Amino acid sequence: MLEVNNLMVFFENALALNGLSLEVREGEIVGLIGSNSAGKTTLMNTVSGLIIDMKIKEMRKGGQRITVYGNIIYDGEDITETAPNQRVKKGIVLSRERHPIFPESSVMENFKIAGYLRSKTEVRETMDFVFTLFPPLVKLKNRKAGFLSGGEQQMLAIGRAMVVRPKLLLLDEPLLGLSPLMQKAVVDAIVNLNRESGITVLLSEQFARPVLPMVDRAYVVENGMLTLSGTGPELMNNPEIKAAYFGV
């Protein structure tokens, strides 16, 4: 479904991604494990196309020079230069790092804003679906999203991405800053989305422990390069992973 070939991303002269290649097959949950500044967010932004928008805006005002080499193939089509809104139309939807919700808008309005490309009935249907997935959101419907707790905001962020009806859902650190209990709820929801709705998921995370049991395969990124890859159980038993990413 998604194929990233030899991707290199420079911010001015700083190399953020260094010849990274990976593949996500339809119906999989793929993990991307790496510490801070490993290049996880850059990869997510490059796949979702945000980097194209950043590049154009920086170029216009003569700011930072962003360079992207390599290519991204989605459903057999080269989308390396495609604008982010076109990629969204093709079904690639990103939920950004640190769950940035629209703080001034109510939970319901967050869904409505996310439904820019969808009809009102579609938005309502997805909203009902998300409320079954994350029951705590139901009674927060009319609350300003900025007043939600971190966990609730994360639920909203993932649920809101569903409004766009993604085929490939990119989740950038969905477990960041959540309690173990909350992490479990979010993990269960992601697995549910994958199994029940058939959404392919690529998610990034710093810690391997909560992620590896749920993923089909995972990649380990360090300094913008892939260092390891394998199925969930394979990586679980890898001593290097245990040492570096289990947080013990």
Add this chain to the structure above:
Amino acid sequence: MFIGTTIYALINTAILALMAIGFNLTFGISGIANFAYGALYVLAAYGVWMMLNLLHLPYLIAVVAAVILNLILGALIYRFVLIRVRGQGISEVIATFGIGLAVLEMFSYFGWVGFEYTLPVLIDRSYIIAGTYVDMQRIIILVFSIFLILGLWFFTHHTSIGLAFRGIAQDERTALTFGIDSDWIATLSISLGAGLAALAALFIIPLGSISPGEGYDVLIKALAVCIIGGLGSTGGVVMASFIVGFAERFTDTYIGSHWTMIVSLAAILIVLIVKPSGLFGKQKELEERI
């Protein structure tokens, strides 16, 4: 005298809100302080005047054409000028102020000033309400402002483009992940702001005459109302219009007309001291933006 002053204060409020709403809309969505706003206001007025008096077009056609021209002009300003300085507050201000200055000074250069440069009132009639003489144009302004603000509220809360406006205003990059095109929305925001400037001119100009000075005046009033209300907040615009509108009229009646200007400036000063982001303002860096 009190009732009369109150009626005129209400009308003054409506006029101020009408002047400020377009400026505020643009700023609220794209963060661009469009300093060409006053020039766009005057341009629309001269445009209608020319179409009526030189081309002898019917009023309705002239008005619709002027609004559409302003919408297009706003979009062009974004596409060809602002797009290059996007996100650099001071460059945006200089660029738009430059455009505004060029337009207004061009009209000054042509010497298009005088009482013959005015627009017709919509309905030439007047009433006596509670012992006060009020003409129909002012009543129309009052009613139109109320409908316009309600309409804008509906637009930004219940239509997909309006909701996209609010999304972009809150978090541009996140809005992009839902397929909202930020350049398109920014273009629309400037364009709509310019269109609202044209509408404001059509309703307000018949009370006076068209002159380049009017452009500076409208810009200053729009800025004052927006700063007091908190830039980008529609509730703030309404509230600030009430405060300035009433303060101006009551000062005029009870203290003296030469004090009116001071009152609104004093209101700005007090608000900036007590709550620098404006009454309804939320962003902390607003003081730096203007």
